[in-house]
Amino acid sequence: MRLKIATRPSNVTESITLAISAQAAALRALGHDVISLAAGEPDFEPVDAVRCAASAFLERRDGRYTATSGTHEARDAIARFAAASCGLDVKPENVLVTAGTKPAIHIALLTLLEPGDEVLVLAPYWVSYPDIVHLAGGVARILVGDAARGFAPDFAAVERALTPPRRRALGINSPNTPTGRILTAEELATLHLLARKHEVTILSDEIYASVCTPDLERAPSPADHDIGLEQTLVFDGLSKSHAIPGWRLGWMLGPRDFVAAAGRLQSHLLGNASSIAQAAAACAFTDETRASLRRMVTEISARRELFVQATRELRGFSLAVPEGAFYAFPNVQALQDRLGINDEDLASRLLREASVAIVPGSAFGVPGHLRFSLTRDRATIDEAVRRLRVWIDENLPA
Numbered sequence: 260m261r262l263k264i265a266t267r268p269s270n271v272t273e274s275i276t277l278a279i280s281a282q283a284a285a286l287r288a289l290g291h292d293v294i295s296l297a298a299g300e301p302d303f304e305p306v307d308a309v310r311c312a313a314s315a316f317l318e319r320r321d322g323r324y325t326a327t328s329g330t331h332e333a334r335d336a337i338a339r340f341a342a343a344s345c346g347l348d349v350k351p352e353n354v355l356v357t358a359g360t361k362p363a364i365h366i367a368l369l370t371l372l373e374p375g376d377e378v379l380v381l382a383p384y385w386v387s388y389p390d391i392v393h394l395a396g397g398v399a400r401i402l403v404g405d406a407a408r409g410f411a412p413d414f415a416a417v418e419r420a421l422t423p424p425r426r427r428a429l430g431i432n433s434p435n436t437p438t439g440r441i442l443t444a445e446e447l448a449t450l451h452l453l454a455r456k457h458e459v460t461i462l463s464d465e466i467y468a469s470v471c472t473p474d475l476e477r478a479p480s481p482a483d484h485d486i487g488l489e490q491t492l493v494f495d496g497l498s499k500s501h502a503i504p505g506w507r508l509g510w511m512l513g514p515r516d517f518v519a520a521a522g523r524l525q526s527h528l529l530g531n532a533s534s535i536a537q538a539a540a541a542c543a544f545t546d547e548t549r550a551s552l553r554r555m556v557t558e559i560s561a562r563r564e565l566f567v568q569a570t571r572e573l574r575g576f577s578l579a580v581p582e583g584a585f586y587a588f589p590n591v592q593a594l595q596d597r598l599g600i601n602d603e604d605l606a607s608r609l610l611r612e613a614s615v616a617i618v619p620g621s622a623f624g625v626p627g628h629l630r631f632s633l634t635r636d637r638a639t640i641d642e643a644v645r646r647l648r649v650w651i652d653e654n655l656p657a
Contacts, residue, residue: 271390275622283616295616301502306551316538328522329356332541340544352515360496360509368395376427382624421457432464437630438588439581444479451484469500471583508536569644592627613650
């Protein structure tokens with residue numbers, strides 16, 4: 260007898276960023292010199308304070324469970340960090356610590372949505388958003404931004420999309436993956452007003468908020484306009500800012516009654532986040548870690564500038580300058596049209612023929628683009644662009 264598989268797995272798609280990274284790794288294992296600019300995985304070492312905190316915890320030989328919603332030390336450190344960042348009166352009771360930011364979003368949606376409730380997702384979006392909404396019993400409604408306007412929000416379109424009666428939430432991500440765009444304080448204030456007017460909750464994914472520009476310590480948040488987190492749930496974590504994606508440490512900020520309800524769900528879904536990672540989180544917001552983050556941000560900014568300058572020489576590429584995160588999202592529709600292929604075919608050919616792994620824009624809800632993850636050193640990024648230039652010249656006669 261074959262084991263029966265439910266329909267649920269077939270109704271979601273595999274994360275294409277991870278799938279392409281796996282294809283690149285498989286080709287490298289066969290001896291191919293593949294440069295992967297697919298996964299959003301920082302190539303920096305964890306800062307000393309975080310590594311030392313995790314090491315000290317291991318020396319205590321403590322392998323026990325923690326409180327479901329997180330240790331008091333981790334929740335208190337995150338609350339103080341959030342209060343300083345957003346100017347909010349955030350207490351540990353407003354914090355749910357999770358095994359990465361992805362589970363935080365999933366648990367929040369399970370807590371927020373009834374079956375069939377709808378979430379408005381602004382595109383370009385992170386690849387997992389629609390599937391996470393679906394797994395929570397909701398319906399993702401996608402609103403695609405105008406590439407010609409740099410994907411700035413069309414507030415009239417947003418308001419129209421928020422009016423149906425089953426709209427419960429508005430999902431935003433700033434700094435954005437895949438574009439690197441940062442929503443301005445004015446744009447966030449308008450989105451917050453629209454959400455309040457139509458009584459929907461803002462789901463604000465701020466995993467890249469500390470990875471912006473050297474002169475900006477943290478990107479603006481819709482929570483800046485929200486007294487007491489009444490209209491906003493904030494999601495953040497240490498994966499990107501502290502270069503520890505494998506440690507799986509994220510969190511949600513929200514009203515204490517909502518966080519308590521989400522914690523009850525987490526008690527059955529996850530139990531608790533890793534106690535080792537939580538010990539690291541309790542020491543993750545010191546002056547030393549901030550200085551290390553600023554050095555990392557300076558290097559990422561240099562990589563973005565290098566990529567912007569280099570791609571100006573690539574025929575068929577048009578790039579809006581990214582402002583944050585470590586991504587670039589050039590429009591390659593002109594190149595596709597000349598070759599008679601779509602962005603998925605283009606990404607596939609670049610992997611097979613140029614040995615550069617990139618994610619097609621259709622994975623983020625916006626075909627006709629490619630997402631580059633600038634998580635390799637500058638020399639490697641420069642070599643990747645050189646390979647693209649050679650490939651284009653060979654396949655696109657002047």
